[in-house]
Amino acid sequence: xxxxxxxxxxxxxxxxxxxxxxxxxxxxxxxxxxxxxxxxxxxxxxxxxxxxxxxxxxxxxxxxxxxxxxxxxxxxxxxxxxxxxxxxxxxxxxxxxxxxxxxxxxxxxxxxxxxxxxxxxxxxxxxxxxxxxxxxxxxxxxxxxxxxxxxxxxxxxxxxxxxxxxxxxxxxxxxxxxxxxxxxxxxxxxxxxxxxxxxxxxxxxxxxxxxxxxxxxxxxxxxxxxxxxxxxxxxxxxxxxxxxxxxxxxxxxxxxxxxxxxxxxxxxxxxxxxxxxxxxxxxxxxxxxxxxxxxxxxxxxxxxxxxxxxxxxxxxxxxxxxxxxxxxxxxxxxxxx
Numbered sequence: 507x508x509x510x511x512x513x514x515x516x517x518x519x520x521x522x523x524x525x526x527x528x529x530x531x532x533x534x535x536x537x538x539x540x541x542x543x544x545x546x547x548x549x550x551x552x553x554x555x556x557x558x559x560x561x562x563x564x565x566x567x568x569x570x571x572x573x574x575x576x577x578x579x580x581x582x583x584x585x586x587x588x589x590x591x592x593x594x595x596x597x598x599x600x601x602x603x604x605x606x607x608x609x610x611x612x613x614x615x616x617x618x619x620x621x622x623x624x625x626x627x628x629x630x631x632x633x634x635x636x637x638x639x640x641x642x643x644x645x646x647x648x649x650x651x652x653x654x655x656x657x658x659x660x661x662x663x664x665x666x667x668x669x670x671x672x673x674x675x676x677x678x679x680x681x682x683x684x685x686x687x688x689x690x691x692x693x694x695x696x697x698x699x700x701x702x703x704x705x706x707x708x709x710x711x712x713x714x715x716x717x718x719x720x721x722x723x724x725x726x727x728x729x730x731x732x733x734x735x736x737x738x739x740x741x742x743x744x745x746x747x748x749x750x751x752x753x754x755x756x757x758x759x760x761x762x763x764x765x766x767x768x769x770x771x772x773x774x775x776x777x778x779x780x781x782x783x784x785x786x787x788x789x790x791x792x793x794x795x796x797x798x799x800x801x802x803x804x805x806x807x808x809x810x811x812x813x814x815x816x817x818x819x820x821x822x823x824x825x826x827x828x829x830x831x832x833x834x835x836x837x838x839x840x841x842x843x
Contacts, residue, residue: 538584540572540655540692543752547653548686549726550679550693552661559733560743561696563766564759565657566605569614572655579757579770590655591615591648593641595663602659608765615648619663634666634674634681641685652690661695669721679724697721699730726750732787742771744787754808756784781809785819786828791839795832 539546555561569592571578572585592614594602599618606614619625619640629640641664645656658664664682667674686692722728729747734740746756757780758771785805789796798820805816820837823829829837 537653540583540585541578542582542584544581544727544747544749545655545692545694546726546751547692548683548690550682550686550695550724551727551729552695552697552721552725553729553731554697554699555731556699556733559699559731560761560766560768561731562602562605562659563608563761564731564745564768565659565694565696566609566611567768569606569657570609570611573611573614579755585655586653589650589653590657591617591645591650592657592659593644593648594618594659595620596660605766608767615650617644617647619644630663632666634678637664637666637678638681638685640664641682642689645685645689645691650691654691656691656693658693658695661693661697665721675721676724679721683724735791743768744783746784748808753810756780756787758783781805781811782819782823782826782828784809785816786823786839789829789837789839793832793838795836795838798835798837801837
C-alpha cells in the first residue's frame with residue numbers, strides 16, 4: 507500500500523508550470539533593484555572568474571553589505587536581511603563558512619546540494635526542465651519566500667547540456683529566467699572563465715565566461731573578476747560589470763594576502779581612471795602587441811565612449827608608463843622588471 511504522506515513524482519516541467527500559473531493568478535508589485543542599476547528583480551546574473559580568483563570572497567563581502575544596507579561600489583543596495591540565501595553546489599560547507607566568518611556574515615540561510623544525502627550526482631545529468639525543478643527544490647529549502655536574492659555557487663550544475671553550445675545554453679538560461687519569474691526570486695550565479703590560449707584570445711574580459719554566447723546573451727548583468735598577473739608584478743585584481751540597463755563600470759581591487767578580503771583601490775574610483783584601467787587590461791604583454799584599431803574598438807564597445815577619447819586614453823597610458831609601442835600601430839603592456 508502506498509504511503510499517503512509521500513507525493514507521487516511529477517512529470518518534468520510540472521513544478522515550474524504550476525508555479526507560473528500560480529504567479530499569473532496574483533499581482534506581483536515591482537520593487538527596487540538589489541544593486542541599483544545592476545541586479546534587477548527576476549534577473550539571472552553571472553559573476554565569472556577563474557578558479558581561485560576570489561569570487562566566493564567577493565560575493566561574501568557583498569552578502570555582508572546586503573545584510574547591513576551598505577553600498578556596493580557606490581551603488582545602493584536593497585535586500586531585506588531575511589530575503590537573502592546561498593545555494594552551494596561544488597564543495598563542502600566548511601569552505602563557505604570560513605569566507606562568511608572573514609566577512610562577519612552570520613545566520614544567512616544556506617543549503618549545500620552536494621552534501622544532501624537525498625541528491626545523487628546523476629541528477630545533474632538532466633534536461634533543462636529537470637535541472638530547473640532541482641533548483642526550485644533547492645530554493646524552497648532556504649524558506650525565503652518571494653522577493654528573494656539567491657546566490658548560487660556555482661550556477662553551472664543547474665545548466666543543462668554543453669555549456670559551449672549556443673542553443674542548450676540559451677534554453678537553460680530561459681528556463682532559469684522562468685524559475686525567477688515563477689518564484690519571484692533573483693539569481694546571482696558564479697561561473698568559471700575559459701582559459702585563454704594562443705589560438706583563442708578574448709577582446710573583452712566578460713567574453714571569458716565559460717560557455718557560449720548563449721550564456722552571455724540570455725543572462726542579465728555580466729560580471730568578471732580577473733586576478734593579477736604576478737609574473738609582471740601586477741598587484742590588483744580587476745573587477746567589472748556590464749548591466750543591460752546601465753553603463754558598464756570597472757574597478758581595481760586589492761586582496762589582503764592573509765585574509766583574502768578585497769578592498770577598493772582608490773586610484774580606480776574615478777570614472778576616468780576606471781576607463782583607463784579597463785583599456786590597459788585589454789592590452790597583452792607579449793611582444794606581438796595589439797593593434798590600435800582593436801583596442802579602440804573594444805574600449806568604444808564596452809565603455810560606450812567615442813573614438814577620440816579611446817585614443818586619448820592610449821596616449822595617457824603611454825605617458826603613465828603603463829603601455830608602450832611595439833611598432834607602428836601596435837601596443838603592449840609595459841613589463842615590470
